[in-house]
Amino acid sequence: MSKFLPKLMTATALAATFSIPAFAEGFGLGRPALPEEITAWNLDISPNGDGLPVGSGSVEDGEMIFSENCAVCHGEFAEGVDNWPKLAGGDGTLADKDPLKTVGSYWPYLSTVYDYVRRSMPFGNAQTMSDDDVYAITAYILYSNYIVEDDFVLSNENFLDVDMPNADGFIIDDRPSSEYTIFTEENACYENCKDSVEITKRATVLDVTPDEAGTDQAAAEPAPEAAPVEVAVAEEAPVEAPVEAPAEVVTAAFDADLAAKGETVFKKCKACHQTGEGAKNKTGPILNGVFMAKVAHVDGFKYSNDMLGANEAGAVWDEAHLAEFLAKPKSVYSKTKMTFAGLKKDSEIAAVIEYLKSVSQ
Numbered sequence: 187m188s189k190f191l192p193k194l195m196t197a198t199a200l201a202a203t204f205s206i207p208a209f210a211e212g213f214g215l216g217r218p219a220l221p222e223e224i225t226a227w228n229l230d231i232s233p234n235g236d237g238l239p240v241g242s243g244s245v246e247d248g249e250m251i252f253s254e255n256c257a258v259c260h261g262e263f264a265e266g267v268d269n270w271p272k273l274a275g276g277d278g279t280l281a282d283k284d285p286l287k288t289v290g291s292y293w294p295y296l297s298t299v300y301d302y303v304r305r306s307m308p309f310g311n312a313q314t315m316s317d318d319d320v321y322a323i324t325a326y327i328l329y330s331n332y333i334v335e336d337d338f339v340l341s342n343e344n345f346l347d348v349d350m351p352n353a354d355g356f357i358i359d360d361r362p363s364s365e366y367t368i369f370t371e372e373n374a375c376y377e378n379c380k381d382s383v384e385i386t387k388r389a390t391v392l393d394v395t396p397d398e399a400g401t402d403q404a405a406a407e408p409a410p411e412a413a414p415v416e417v418a419v420a421e422e423a424p425v426e427a428p429v430e431a432p433a434e435v436v437t438a439a440f441d442a443d444l445a446a447k448g449e450t451v452f453k454k455c456k457a458c459h460q461t462g463e464g465a466k467n468k469t470g471p472i473l474n475g476v477f478m479a480k481v482a483h484v485d486g487f488k489y490s491n492d493m494l495g496a497n498e499a500g501a502v503w504d505e506a507h508l509a510e511f512l513a514k515p516k517s518v519y520s521k522t523k524m525t526f527a528g529l530k531k532d533s534e535i536a537a538v539i540e541y542l543k544s545v546s547q
């Protein structure tokens with residue numbers, strides 16, 4: 187509820203900053219704002235009434251104005267239509283799990299109602315109401331919350347006399363002086379602490395914890411000792427793609443180094459896809475053998491209709507098709523169940539495809 191936080195920089199403070207001649211001169215830009223310009227721009231109304239325009243409005247007028255301008259969203263009685271904000275009700279619910287915070291139950295200052303409505307309502311047509319209209323509307327919102335009677339007239343003169351039900355519900359945060367001083371090293375009362383902490387698992391699968399060497403660096407140039415496992419797999423991999431593949435996609439020979447980089451990239455896929463021995467379908471299908479296989483290649487996996495359709499049409503995961511899919515899955519299969527934004531770098535795509543070849547023997 188930023189409405190109730192102190193503004194870090196009020197219009198006045200801003201003006202002070204910019205009216206320092208040295209500041210303006212230093213950059214040789216603009217000129218200090220004139221007091222009239224600041225007044226026109228500064229609509230702030232303070233809890234103590236500062237900034238309130240002279241004027242008044244009755245509950246009776248407010249009811250009409252509210253009905254015409256606000257009720258479509260906030261309801262005839264400020265009770266809220268559908269999910270539009272409720273401006274009335276909710277008394278005694280603040281301590282509930284699901285409190286109803288309204289002008290009546292929650293807002294500590296009436297000035298916020300006036301300020302907020304004058305500044306930003308009606309939604310989509312802000313600052314079209316006269317000051318008197320806003321007094322009338324504010325009076326009507328008070329009436330809807332049973333805070334005033336139906337013959338009430340609100341004005342700049344009696345504005346501060348209105349008692350807001352939750353006026354005392356906010357406290358000044360005095361923790362820096364009352365509490366922080368107590369929570370010092372000496373006073374801390376930790377017990378049974380472990381002597382040391384050992385990291386047993388890392389969230390690399392989700393790409394939360396970067397590799398020690400840094401994932402990107404590793405992808406770009408894996409340390410020689412990082413590669414052996416994949417090289418072994420790679421050497422057994424077929425150098426040529428299956429015969430039924432169209433000639434132009436039977437591309438250059440398998441690149442073991444690139445596949446090793448691809449395995450690093452594949453960490454981004456591991457949350458959903460398994461490869462290798464004992465792989466199981468998870469959120470996504472097993473990817474063993476996917477290279478040059480028909481789209482939707484795992485029997486029994488619940489693919490999207492998009493992919494099943496492509497399967498029937500005979501589409502194959504060749505290099506080009508994998509590349510466009512991995513760059514932006516939804517641009518190829520708009521209803522795909524693979525909720526993955528895509529790989530941004532061409533080098534990553536090439537590497538991961540090479541890795542998929544290595545698990546596709």
Ligand code: HEC
Pocket residue numbers: 252255256257258259260270271272273287288289299302303307308309310315323
């Ligand atoms: C088109 C729908 C619409 C109309 C018309 C409209 N409002 Fe709103 N009102 C909203 C929405 C949406 C919000 C919430 C805005 C936000 O949180 O940024 C809101 C918020 C408010 C709030 C603050 C509620 C809270 O608890 O945070 C008040 C007070 C309010 N409107 C008063 C009025 C008044 C008075 C009028 C008529 C002059 C009016 N509104 C017209 C949609 C509307």
Ligand code: HEC
Pocket residue numbers: 451452454455456457458459469470471473476480481482483484488489490492493503508512519521522523524525526529538
């Ligand atoms: C959030 C989970 C998720 C992530 C992450 C993910 N996938 Fe998928 N993937 C899926 C799902 C689900 C499908 C099935 C899509 C469908 O049915 O439309 C799929 C399908 C595929 C297919 C087609 C398989 C087939 O049998 O036709 C390939 C290839 C693929 N993913 C590769 C990758 C690669 C490579 C990555 C990492 C760069 C990746 N996926 C990341 C969930 C994911």
